[in-house]
Amino acid sequence: MRVEESFIPVYGVGETTERDLWRAGITHWDAFDPSAVGSTTADRIQAYIDDARESLAAGDTTFFAEQFPSQARWRLYETFRDNAAFLDIETTGLDQYRDDVTTVSVRLGGETTTLVRGQDLTADRLRDVVCDADMLVTFNGARFDVPFLESAFEVNGLFDRPHLDVMYPCRRLDLTGGLKRIERDLGVERDRPDLSGEDAVRLWREFQRGDDGALETLVSYNREDVDHLETVTERVVSRLHADIVPEDCPL
Template sequence: MRVEQSFIPIRGVGEQTERKLWRQGITHWDDFHPDAVGSTTAERIESFIDDARERLAEGDSHYFGRQFPSEAQWRLYESFQDGAAFFDIETTGLDQRHDAVTTVSVRQGSETKTFVQDRDLTADRLRETFADADLLVSFNGKRFDVPFLQQSFDLDGVLERPHLDLMYPCRRLDLTGGLKQIEKDVGIERDRPDLSGQDAVRLWYDYQHGDEAAIETLVSYNREDVDHLETVADEVVTRLHESTVPDNCTF
């Protein structure tokens, strides 16, 4: 579902009214006509569409991130997927005040970059990498990855952009148990299914003690998380679209 097919950002338009519009064949902003709803709501819809068209033409994802309710942020995905940054971090533990970020992987387009502590993992590299992202995509990134990155690299403003944290839409679909379990549930196979977050910590310390092979395994593990995020996002957004749109509506 693209943002142009949504009407819920408009004050006075909830899911019920939006479905009513869809059932009338109004499945895109271009299809809207004032007679479909009351005059006040029609004025609000037309005003929103006029503004939103300009913002979409400018690629202003921040505008839509502000307009769409939190539970509907997944609707931004299809419109801004080309400019999305899928990201994941590994750390030495769970406490952002005392533990350190060891690797950060970011996938944009068809390219995945991985930055490693004491090599190229710096605030400047992260700012440069996230600078042009229209949309952030993570799994539990709002509660874990973003606070860690902010604490460790002082990225004020850099990560303040629309953020699709897949953990929450996954829960709406009863996909639970962590990213690796969800990958299994949607049919994704891992190259190293035996590795876990605890292994990531161990691999880092093995590397610190001279095991060069350990950092290669850690980087591969972190990159696989990010590469699979895009597949999970595609599947989740498709399922949410199917569960949101009435059966008799054609988009």
Template sequence: MRIENSFIPVRGVGARTERNLWKAGVTHWDEFDPRHVGAKTGDRIESYIAEAQTHLDDGDAHFFDESFPSKERWRLYENFREETCFFDIETTGLSPNRDKVTTVSFYQDGETTTLVRGDTLTADALREQFADATLISTFNGARFDVPFLETSFDLSIDLPHIDLMYPCKTLDLSGGLKQIEKDVGIERDRPDISGRDAVRLWHEYERGDDASLETLISYNREDTVNLQRLMETVTEQLHHRAWSDVLSDS
């Protein structure tokens, strides 16, 4: 599903109207004909397409983040795949006011980077990682990872964000990231490590066990890379769900 297949950001166009347009063969902005809808709605769609095309040409994901309904923002991924930054953090606890970020891993366009507390993990290094991103993606990061980083490093992470926990819920996939990975068939190379294990590994590293840090980094990196695999799976399933009525009539 690409942004250009979507009419749902337009005021007065809901899921039903969008499906009716698709069924009528209007599956792309270039195919829109106002005769398929009322005059006012047609004018709004044509105005939106003209404005949206300019923003899309400029690579402006913010425009679409603001115009799409929150449940449909997963549609941005196909257009901004290479500029999507997946990231995951490990911490010593749940409170950004008391606890510390220990590692942060990033995965973008096939490259993985991990920043480590006391070494490479700084506010400037975080800003550099986000600088090339047009879209960010996490699992439960809207409530945890993003505010934790913003509080801990005095950052403002003002980027369009697909928190995969919510599209997963749309597909009735519940539980934590590891459980959802199992449910959709994503396998891990390492044995499962819990958040409590991640805290333990960090404290072992602080006491001089470098192997524990290596294990923690490997765990954090696998979490991050798997976010991309989950995104591909989830957006594909949501695409098929959105087009199910159209496909059944074809």
């Protein structure tokens, strides 16, 4: 679902009204017919469409992050997917003030970049790999990855762009647990299903003791997280689209 097919950001337009518009053939901003709703709602919809068109043409993705309700932010994905940055980090623990970020993987434009602590993981490199993305996609990143990175590298503002934390759309589909469990539920297979977050901590410690192979495994594990996050996002967004669009709707 593209943003041009959504009317739910408009005050007074809920999912029921939106479905009625779709059923009436108003499945795109260009097809909006003011006579389909009351005059006040029509004025609000038209004002939103005018602002949204201007923002989309200008590449202002922040506008849509602000306008769409948080539970509907998954709808931004199809529009901005080509320049979405999938991000995942590994750390030495769960405390952003005491523990360290060890690796950061970012998948953007079909390519995955991994930054390693003590090598190329710096604030400048983070900005380089994320700054041009139209949106950010994480799993539990709103509570973990983003605050951890902001605390560790003082990159406040870097992540001020639409952020789709896929954990929450997953919950709407009764897909619960961690990313790896959800991958299994969706039929996504891992090369190393035996590895976990605890193993990531262990691997980093082994690397610090001189085991270069441990770092190679850790990097591979972290990269697989973001690669699979893209697959999970695609499948979850597709399911949510099917759930909200009526069968008799041409959308």
